[in-house]
Amino acid sequence: MTDEKGKHYAFYPSDWLAGTRGLTAAETGVYITLIAMMYEREGPLDMDRARLARLCGIPAGSFKKAVQVLIEEGKIVETDGGLWNARVPKEIEKTHRKINAGKAGADARWQSxxxxxxxxxxxxxxxxxxxxxxxxxxxxxxxxxxxxxxxxxxxxxxxxxxxxxxxxxxxxxxxxxxxxxxxxxxxxxxxxxxxxxxxxxxxxxxxxxxxxxxxxxxxxxxxxxxxxxxxxxxxxxxxxxxxxxxxxxxxxxxxxxxxxxxxxxxxxxxxxxxxxxxxxxxxxxxxxxxxxxxxxxxxxxxxxxxxxxxxxxxx
Structure with missing residues (x-):
């Protein structure tokens, strides 16, 4: 997990609403919670279903069903490292580029x-x-x-x-x-x-x-x-x-x-x-x-x- 504080990532409401149509409230809640945890960790989530269920605030049985639906819908994928989403690493990379550019600009202003x-x-x-x-x-x-x-x-x-x-x-x-x-x-x-x-x-x-x-x-x-x-x-x-x-x-x-x-x-x-x-x-x-x-x-x-x-x- 990164030690840097205050990071934020782009959120596109239209994309989210279009991508979650057809999901139940429980499935949508599990989906957004898992995505937020991936951004916070900046990496895949360990496949500890009992722990993830507690973090999402639902019973283990309901969590298992919701995750299975999300995998079938292609919202998340199960990799060797754990649960992951294809769009998350792209947004993380964009955020890091912006942070580095801002630091370089600040240093340049100081030197000038x-x-x-x-x-x-x-x-x-x-x-x-x-x-x-x-x-x-x-x-x-x-x-x-x-x-x-x-x-x-x-x-x-x-x-x-x-x-x-x-x-x-x-x-x-x-x-x-x-x-x-x-x-x-x-x-x-x-x-x-x-x-x-x-x-x-x-x-x-x-x-x-x-x-x-x-x-x-x-x-x-x-x-x-x-x-x-x-x-x-x-x-x-x-x-x-x-x-x-x-x-x-x-x-x-x-x-x-x-x-x-x-x-x-x-x-x-x-x-x-x-x-x-x-x-x-x-x-x-x-x-x-x-x-x-x-x-x-x-x-x-x-x-x-x-x-x-x-x-x-x-x-």
């Missing part, structure tokens, strides 16, 4: 909205960065930093564009070694913590994301089911460098803009990338070290700034 927001945020971020840089007193350091960012962006255009646009669902994220940043995951001291200082687990973050998105346990969509959804949510933190507070805030802001929650965490990927990009624009550029090389924070800022610029240009 988030892409537009990402473009607007990226453009605003670049303007804010430009105003911030213009206030620097040391013009030489300013020019050196911009030159270094430009060289890094040119050298790693193909690699970093692929990494930025395909972060979620691509496995473990490593930062490119060619731009001078260590090729490793974020360290443990960068992970968000509770107020008591202990590291928050992916399961705890997943529960808070469900609450912020308005997902209830009684109506859990397929794409929000663990463990895949738990892993996906954890990647926003481990691969994009977002804190728990930033992730929860982003989910709540997205939820305010839509009537219904997203069908899965993938529908929030663009919003998380936008938040990570906006976070980069708030970083202050550092001066070069004594040996003329950018320090670790400057290299990381240059790396994420180049991702944000290209993400806005490709959307």
């Amino acid at each position: 909205d988030e892409r537009e927001n990402l473009i607007a945020t990226s453009q605003s971020g670049k303007q804010n960065m430009s105003r911030h840089m213009s206030k620097k007193d040391n013009k030489n350091n300013e020019n050196d930093l911009r030159s270094q960012c430009g060289r890094n962006a040119t050298q790693n255009q193909n690699q970093n564009t692929t990494a930025a646009m395909g972060r979620i669902g691509s496995g473990k994220q490593h930062r490119s070694s060619s731009d001078g940043v260590d090729d490793r995951d974020f360290t443990a001291d960068e992970r968000p913590t509770h107020s008591d200082g202990e590291a928050r687990s992916d399961d705890e973050l997943y529960d808070e994301v469900l609450s912020a998105a308005g997902i209830r346990n009684g109506s859990m969509p397929t794409y929000w089911m663990p463990p895949s959804a738990v892993i996906h949510v954890g990647r926003w933190r481990s691969q994009l460098g977002l804190t728990d507070a930033e992730i929860i805030s982003t989910v709540r802001e997205c939820r305010k803009r839509h009537d219904n929650p997203p069908n899965g965490p993938k529908g929030l990927d663009s919003a998380m990338q936008r938040t990570a990009g906006a976070k980069v624009t708030e970083l202050k550029p550092r001066t070069a070290s004594q040996h003329g090389k950018p320090d670790e924070k400057s290299k990381r800022m240059a790396f994420y700034a180049s991702i944000t610029d290209r993400a806005g240009a490709t959307q």
Whole structure:
């Protein structure tokens, strides 16, 4: 039996009335009850006549006679799997096609909205960065930093564009070694913590994301089911460098803009990338070290700034 709730199937009154003419009230009642049970089960009914008779609300003898008439009239058939109707699987297939089409349309609308927001945020971020840089007193350091960012962006255009646009669902994220940043995951001291200082687990973050998105346990969509959804949510933190507070805030802001929650965490990927990009624009550029090389924070800022610029240009 399917776990999905709220399914409905097409019912054609004219077809039903024409197909049941000549049947007694008992035969009609048994017929409609068996059909409803087939739709609910989405499969043949086990041939347990005593049980089916109780479910139809008539004595076993009367049920046996009614079923025999329905079989003779071709209304139902007796298969190896049990009692079945030829039209039921066709209507089930049509309903599943409509459900899948509706889910695909909802995901497409979410992605479209988030892409537009990402473009607007990226453009605003670049303007804010430009105003911030213009206030620097040391013009030489300013020019050196911009030159270094430009060289890094040119050298790693193909690699970093692929990494930025395909972060979620691509496995473990490593930062490119060619731009001078260590090729490793974020360290443990960068992970968000509770107020008591202990590291928050992916399961705890997943529960808070469900609450912020308005997902209830009684109506859990397929794409929000663990463990895949738990892993996906954890990647926003481990691969994009977002804190728990930033992730929860982003989910709540997205939820305010839509009537219904997203069908899965993938529908929030663009919003998380936008938040990570906006976070980069708030970083202050550092001066070069004594040996003329950018320090670790400057290299990381240059790396994420180049991702944000290209993400806005490709959307």
